[in-house]
Amino acid sequence: MKCMVVDDEPFALALTKQYIAQTPSLQLCGDFTNPYKALAHLQATPVDLLLLDINMPGLSGLQLLASLPVAPMVIFTTAYAEFGAESYEYNAIDYLLKPINYPRFLRAVNKAIAAATPRLQTAPPAPEIIVKSGSRIHKIPTDTIYYIEAAGNYMRFHTASAKILSLLNMQELLTLLPAQDFIRIHKSYVVALKHISVFEKNQVEVNGTELPVGLTFRQQFRERMCQK
Incomplete structure (x- = not known):
């Protein structure tokens, strides 16, 4: 599954990239601390899954997602629990509250895999x-x-x-x-x-x-x- 990470916090971005590298079903196709650059990249190169921080300067994760004509599946990552209700208006796969541990990250990825199976061109013979x-x-x-x-x-x-x-x-x-x-x-x-x-x-x-x-x-x- 092709994925991209957008997070303005370098440490959080590095940790998410580490988790992706540990997960065989994920292929990292881009990582950005600047949401505007991420938006431009997404418009040119779609991905299956977006791991997206919400609270970012200039352009929030919710605003970024709303700007896309066709949005990928999204797992929101944030340090602020109050964004939870609003995030689900965007049909989020999951909402991860920082600091994120790997088992919780895997649970979210498994949800995305289950949701993506009908959408992927080649689905596995069994879940x-x-x-x-x-x-x-x-x-x-x-x-x-x-x-x-x-x-x-x-x-x-x-x-x-x-x-x-x-x-x-x-x-x-x-x-x-x-x-x-x-x-x-x-x-x-x-x-x-x-x-x-x-x-x-x-x-x-x-x-x-x-x-x-x-x-x-x-x-x-x-x-x-x-x-x-």
């Missing part, structure tokens, strides 16, 4: 999510995930090819996964519906592994399975 494991970044096709289990402050992805440990909490995990394909069955487990081979009141079997269905989740799980 993918991007997760960080130590110093490595993994692109995981969601149809290869059997289940995910909580492991302390981490989530362990059990996939067709590997087990991947990533620093995520349960809420962050559920945000990444396509809700129509996955269901939480226990405080520690989320499973892929398509890989459930046997299910009972208290447990399921996924890829030959038996997993418990927690009492809190049984009613929702039973209703979901009856819809299939």
Whole structure:
């Protein structure tokens, strides 16, 4: 996905560029501290995704976006929370409040990837999510995930090819996964519906592994399975 960064703060710009370099699905096609130069570049060279600061001298990020005849997808970045409501009038993919950490940046990028899939000329055969494991970044096709289990402050992805440990909490995990394909069955487990081979009141079997269905989740799980 081709992207561009506009931020009048050099440190913030450098950090966003670092995050982009760590993310295999992103290709940096320009970075600017001057919003007027950024606008001229965008008018000549469109991109798929714009990472845009809001509060800039002379021309704000919102004004820049309004000046484009055809706007790309945009993720706003700002140190000011009060711009949040106004930014969503521009159909922003996400709104990142500085200082931005990498897991939060990845969540926003995953939203953009999901939104862009119908728009890109070549879409992947299956949706993918991007997760960080130590110093490595993994692109995981969601149809290869059997289940995910909580492991302390981490989530362990059990996939067709590997087990991947990533620093995520349960809420962050559920945000990444396509809700129509996955269901939480226990405080520690989320499973892929398509890989459930046997299910009972208290447990399921996924890829030959038996997993418990927690009492809190049984009613929702039973209703979901009856819809299939």
